[in-house]
Amino acid sequence: MDSTSQICQSRLPDNTALKQQQLPAYQLQLSATKVLSGFFITGAFCLGMGIILILSAKSTKEIEINYTNICADCAKLRENAINFDKECTCSIPFYLPETMQGNVYMYYKLYGFYQNLSPYVLSRSNSQLMGRDIKDVGNCAPFSASQNGTPIAPCGAIANSIFNDTIILSYNLNSSIHIKVPLLSSGIAWWTDKHIKFQNPSLNNVPSAFAGTTKPPYWPKPVYELDKENAENNGFINDDFIVWMRTAAFPTFKKLYRRLSRIQYFTEGLPAGSYHFNITYNFPVTRFRGEKSVVLSTLTWSGGSSLFLGLTYTVTGAMTWLASFSMMAIHLMLKGKKMVLPQQSSQALKRKAENTETDSEVTEPKMSDKPQNDWNILSRGTALTDQVQFQVDK
Secondary structure (H helix, E strand, O other), X not given: OHHHHHHHXXXXXXXXXXXXXXXXXXXXXXXXXXXXXXXXXXXXXXXXXHHHHHXXXXXXXXXXXXXXXXXXXXXXXXXXXXXXXXXXXXXXXXXXXXXXXXXXXXXXXXXXXXXXXXXXXXOOOHHHHOOOOOOOOOOOOOOOEOOOOOEEOOOXXXXXXXXXXXXXXXXXXXXXXXXXXXXXXXXXXXXXXXXXXXXXXXXXXXXXXXXXXXXXXXXXXXXXXXXXXXXXXXXXXXXXXXXXXXXXXXXXXXXXXXXXXXXXXXXXXXOOEEEEEEEEOOOOOHHHOOEEEEEEEEOEOOEOOOOHHHHHXXXXXXXXXXXXXXXXXXXHHHHHHHHHHHHHHHHHHHHHHHHHXXXXXXXXXXXXXXXXXHHHHHHHHHHHHHHHHHHHHO
């Protein structure tokens, strides 16, 4: 018995508040006042944040130039795949009315290009992009290998459709002097993408690391020759390539292309004046009825010029306040009904009591009259008796 009791006791949980389920707990005592206060505070916060974000987004300076039709000759040339090796450039002059102070960023913007389709998004090899197995092209069909069976690096539909226009910005200091605006191609990709998700093969010689592979069909040059000016910006760690590989959620999107190097004439940003873009037109958009633009923009603490986040906060706050006022109206209506019902019932009880008293007065004789009548009768009887006795005595 002792051993059995010891075994049973050993199976008991420890005598602690956690294991004995005796932790202190707090149960909210919700009331209409507390709930409505919470809704009103939440709505006020969302409305305030929405207004602040909208004002911040509108304070950015941005200029967008759509060059789909401006470079129409190049667009027609690119409609035929046979002309992929023929270079076509166009110049786009524009005027900047105000100085863009601070950091200035250049974006390319595409209209009608769907990067969110499931077959497109899945057409990539993460193990290849991380440098683990350069010949792993299992999920990249139909852009996994060339016609002779050579693995493609980088493989997949995303890599094959990379944006490959070359955009150069020039500042017209005067009618005869044109200065090339210094733009940086580094530091435009996410840190996690640059150092974790995308890595070249382990060999120090990048061209040798990609031996036994071939370039994607729509690429004019292999991946290890993407940046001839900076040898460290080649292969899978090329910033332009990494930016493109992060797919967009909507068919209209813009992606970071360059950032301003604030030196010489551009220490304060982009000064107001006359500029022009020199664009080498390579990326075709007329085939899918799309458009493309180049965007120059500044940033604020909340980001760029997009109003999406600010409008989301504003709509959320407005809907919260609408729900708050609706609940408050319902609460006041129910509260008013609860106050009216007791008053009506008390008045009905009073009327019933008064009616009962009135009926009793009509049907029942007064208690005070009965003793008085009896006393009168007794007094008359006594008087007659005395009179009869007086006559007998005579």
